[in-house]
Every structure is written in structure tokens, then in C-alpha cells.
Amino acid sequence: MRKPRNFDAELKALEDKAKELKNRKVQQLGELVIATGADALTAEELAGALLLLAETKDASRREVCAKRGAMFFQVRARRSASANDRNTSSAPAQPDRTQSASGGTGAS
Template identity: 50%
Template structure:
């Protein structure tokens, strides 16, 4: 049981790290916490499938752009070939 709890904590910590990396990678770390929370809540609450599909396409495009020049190893069926942390590194490398 302790091993399961430890694994669950490890997975949660990894997910939190990846979400933080994603926030930085897309530049949302420049928003206030209130604005970011409001935007996320609006996304969660939306019932419009067309809006969600547009967001999905934009997100897929973002990951494809940030993975330009990388091999397809480790990619998923939606075309993302890196973790959000890798995307943050790619974005930061493009900054002056």
C-alpha cells in the first residue's frame, strides 16, 4: 500500500511539474494568477465543441512548432513529440 501511495505522489508531482512547464512554454507565466485561473475556468466551463476543437488544433500546432527538427521518438498520435518542459526550453532558446 505504501508503494502505491508513493507512486501516486510521484505521478501527481510529475503532472504538476508538466503543467507548470506548459504555462511557461506558452508564455502564460506573464499573466496574473487571477487571469490565468479565469481563462482556465472559462475553458473548463465551455460547452462549445467548436471552441474546444479550435483550442485543440492550436495546441497541437504549438507542440508541432516547438518540436520542429526533433525526431519522432516518443511522440503521440496527435503529433506532440516532447514534454511541456522541452517546449519551455525551445521557447526560451528563441528569446533574444
């Protein structure tokens, strides 16, 4: 005989997954605001700019914004890749130790 499904547990798991996805999306949007420097704007300015773009029906204007956004991510990816190249060619970091201003090592 088949084991009956626990719909309550399945529903709870789906709700938890949806909540986790929403939290991740909010975190990523916050990181995007910071990465673009838009965190220097007031909340009203940022909301206004986003509303302006969201309400824009002009496809060419949206395309310009999309191209700028794509270029932003390409530049970031290149910077990240070159930073990783520099980090792998330098001496490995020792996370367990910190170096004091006098040059010795000590615990934090």
C-alpha cells in the same frame, strides 16, 4: 507454504507512486505554462482563462483550442528537432571546462 503478502508495504508503495505521478503532473503543467508564455499572466487571469475553457460547452470552440494546442506542440517539436540537428553538427561541448571572456579556460 506461501509467503504472506505485506499489504501495508504494498499500500505504501502505491501511495508513493501516486504522489510521484501527481508531482510530475504538477511540474509538467508548470512547464507548459512557462512554455506558452502564460507565466506573464497573473494567477487570476490564468485561472480565469482555464475556467472559461473548462466551462465551455461549445464543441467548436474547444476544437479550435485543441487545434491551436496541437499546432503549438508541432512547432515546438520541429524547433527542438532542428536545434538538435544544429547541436550534433557543431563541435562537441566540453562540460568540464568553462571559457572566460579573455578566451582562456578556467574553473567555475
